[in-house]
Amino acid sequence: MWLYSALLFGSFIVPFALSFDSRLQFYKQWKYVIPSLLIVALFYIAFDIFFTVKGVWGFNPKYHSSLNIFNLPLEEVLFFIVIPYASVFLHESFILYFPEIKLNETAGKIVTVVFVLVLTLVALLHINKIYTVYACSLMITALFFSFFNKSAVINRFYITFLIIIIPFLLVNGILTGSFINKEVVWYNNHENLGIRIFTIPVEDFGYAFSLILINLLLISKLKSFFIKTKPISC
Numbered sequence: 001m002w003l004y005s006a007l008l009f010g011s012f013i014v015p016f017a018l019s020f021d022s023r024l025q026f027y028k029q030w031k032y033v034i035p036s037l038l039i040v041a042l043f044y045i046a047f048d049i050f051f052t053v054k055g056v057w058g059f060n061p062k063y064h065s066s067l068n069i070f071n072l073p074l075e076e077v078l079f080f081i082v083i084p085y086a087s088v089f090l091h092e093s094f095i096l097y098f099p100e101i102k103l104n105e106t107a108g109k110i111v112t113v114v115f116v117l118v119l120t121l122v123a124l125l126h127i128n129k130i131y132t133v134y135a136c137s138l139m140i141t142a143l144f145f146s147f148f149n150k151s152a153v154i155n156r157f158y159i160t161f162l163i164i165i166i167p168f169l170l171v172n173g174i175l176t177g178s179f180i181n182k183e184v185v186w187y188n189n190h191e192n193l194g195i196r197i198f199t200i201p202v203e204d205f206g207y208a209f210s211l212i213l214i215n216l217l218l219i220s221k222l223k224s225f226f227i228k229t230k231p232i233s234c
Contacts, residue, residue: 003063004075004184007171012082015089024096026089029219032226033088036218041080044211047134048072048080056130056191063184076185080211086167087212088219091160101159108155112143119206122193131192135203138210145217150224153216161209168208169198176200 019026049070051057064073094101103111123136146154176199177183187201195202 001063002065003180004059004073004175005065007174007184008075008078008082011086011167011171015086018093019089024093026092029092032219032222033085033215036215036222037081037084040084040211040215040218041077044080045072045077048076051130051134054130055188057185057187060182060184060186062182063180083171083208084212084215087164087208088215090164090167091157091212091216094160094163095156101156102152103155103158105152105155108152108158111158112146112154116140116143126193129191129193131187131201131203135206135210138214139206142210142213142217146213149217149220151220153220154213157213157216161212164208164212165205168205169200172200172204172208173198176204 015026018024019030049072052059052071059073059076064075067074069077102108119136119140123133123140126132143154174180175184176187176196178199183199192201192203197205
């Protein structure tokens with residue numbers, strides 16, 4: 001059964017088709033988005049392979065293809081391209097239609113500091129739980145780098161992530177066992193807090209947050225680099 005493939009296809013096809021919308025023209029950002037997706041994906045996939053080998057999580061062969069890359073189903077590898085692409089598209093679309101909706105600088109910094117302090121505390125109190133520490137560390141790292149982003153991506157992302165959570169609950173919910181007999185992705189609860197929102201481990205929210213935010217920060221960096229290096233026409 002190709003359920004995992006179907007979820008990825010459904011997550012990708014609409015954002016891809018709308019990338020050519022005459023107003024958004026998201027395809028024009030591909031020169032920044034695609035390199036970012038590939039770079040960030042390599043990092044996440046490397047750790048995904050490691051944690052799969054360690055039994056932190058695994059995959060039900062009933063729901064994915066027989067194609068594997070270093071013990072990961074092909075779909076799992078594509079996940080780190082498709083889901084960030086759809087999320088970045090949603091982020092950019094929201095900004096286009098609601099450009100004024102964002103946290104101000106002060107509020108953004110306060111929220112970020114609070115998140116960092118809480119995540120640090122959670123990681124220290126559960127230092128023996130690999131996924132908990134990993135998810136907290138990723139989110140702390142992403143938030144740390146957001147302090148150095150001149151375009152203040154984080155102030156918009158706090159808002160857009162609340163929108164992204166809606167499709168996230170559906171897709172990740174199915175992957176973790178909602179609406180189906182057995183989960184597509186199983187988790188070793190000895191390595192996480194054991195707290196689930198529906199069937200989704202709470203760590204997945206921090207994991208998704210960091211995955212998308214790191215992409216947005218890198219895309220922002222690539223945009224500023226290309227603008228600076230773009231030759232001035234006479």
